[in-house]
Amino acid sequence: MLDLHRGRILREVARLGSMTAAARSLACTQPAVSHHVARLEAEVGTPLVVRHGRGVRLTEAGRVLVEHVEDVLARMDDAEERIAAIAGLRAGRVRVAAFPTAAGGLLPDALARLRDRAPGVSVTLTDAGPPEALGLLRAGDTDVAVVFRHEYLPPGTDARFREVALCVDPLRLLVPAAHPLAAAAAPRLADLAGERWASGCARCRDHLRWACGEAGFVPDIAYATEDHVAVQRLVARGLAVAALPALALALHAEPGVAAPAVPGVGRRRITALVPAGPRPPAVAALLKELTAAAAKIASAGPAPPDGPGAGDGAGR
The missing domain is CATH 3.40.190.10 (Periplasmic binding protein-like II)
Incomplete structure (x- = not known):
């Protein structure tokens, strides 16, 4: 039977990419970490780590073992939780x-x-x-x-x-209050093809590119920030237009920003x-x-x- 304690050590080595870093994280010595990994390799009969630059990386066998160690540890955490929940x-x-x-x-x-x-x-x-x-x-x-x-x-x-x-969290298109699209009778996403944009996380930027691509253009994303207040303030100052989820607007609504009803912006x-x-x-x-x-x-x-x-x- 494999030693789960040594499995935890191998998982930490994999996470940090270094025996020395794993030793610091586990509050033990680097030789002790190396010893436990070597014992684990002896138990499974194959190398689990190889030298890689100044650190180490897992072999294929090491990756498989760490995946199973994570599953076992997750099950142990689950067991602890269920026992604690008896009451x-x-x-x-x-x-x-x-x-x-x-x-x-x-x-x-x-x-x-x-x-x-x-x-x-x-x-x-x-x-x-x-x-x-x-x-x-x-x-x-x-x-x-x-x-x-x-x-x-x-x-x-x-x-x-x-x-x-x-x-379901609908996305809202945001433009400066004085922007022509704010009062347009039938605004379209394509009307903003020449604008500079502010957008959030990488996933949000990917969605913006997809939505604008469906509308026939590639957005010029000049400002990338995950701070939704910053995005709204950029729009309010006339520096950009943006698309933000309704949940973000429920947390903060910046004065000077309009949210015209524009189809095709999407939702999450x-x-x-x-x-x-x-x-x-x-x-x-x-x-x-x-x-x-x-x-x-x-x-x-x-x-x-x-x-x-x-x-x-x-x-x-």
């Missing part, structure tokens, strides 16, 4: 990873309701974009990953996970991903509160920006 929601923990607008727009209400319902449950929150959150879930380092994907994209998960639908689906199989009570309770918070926001709608066209619901 119901009087105990337990739940770890959440969520992208910024969900962390600001969905999580506070959901976590407050969970605290009132189950004050003994411990919750931690990590700020992570969808790819990072899914990576944390795969590694067993989070219990719930709140992610989004634009509607034309297929789900990026597999049979190890279940997707819980939370809400917000979901919570969890491991397949039985859900610990704390995770199930959080999913219930997340669903309620998302329904509340969807029914209220975004706080519209100031200016002409501010009340229009573009992208719904």
